Amino acid sequence: MRTPLPGLALLAALTTGAGGAEMRPPPxxxxxxxxxxxxxxxxxxxxxxxxxxxxxxxAFRGGTRPATIMNxxxxxxxxxxxxxxxxxxxxxxxx
Numbered sequence: 319m320r321t322p323l324p325g326l327a328l329l330a331a332l333t334t335g336a337g338g339a340e341m342r343p344p345p346x347x348x349x350x351x352x353x354x355x356x357x358x359x360x361x362x363x364x365x366x367x368x369x370x371x372x373x374x375x376x377a378f379r380g381g382t383r384p385a386t387i388m389n390x391x392x393x394x395x396x397x398x399x400x401x402x403x404x405x406x407x408x409x410x411x412x413x
Contacts, residue, residue: 341406341409343406344399344402344403344405344406345399345402346394346395346399346402346403347402347403347406347407349391350363350403350407356412356413362412362413363407363410364407364410364411364412364413365407365408365410365411365412366407366408367408368401368404368405368407368408369404371400371403371404371407371408372400372401372404374388375392375395375400375403375404376392376397376400378391378392378393379392379393379395379400
């Protein structure tokens with residue numbers, strides 16, 4: 319079982335500027351919001367557990383979770399990018 323700490327540390331490293339400036343989404347996260355925004359049929363990612371998001375991306379990338387589009391999208395992210403994206407969404411408050 320993965321702990322959320324490595325993803326949060328990676329997220330902090332990728333999304334904070336000098337002096338701990340305000341966090342911004344890691345590269346790739348903006349591609350998720352089109353289908354996973356508030357009120358969308360695909361469900362909101364904000365506030366979901368980091369391990370759940372990482373697991374889903376891994377399963378899509380590996381072809382063990384059926385999909386029409388997510389399997390292709392997930393293949394565009396390596397494990398480190400997936401972890402940063404998952405940590406970002408897990409840290410966001412659902413609206």
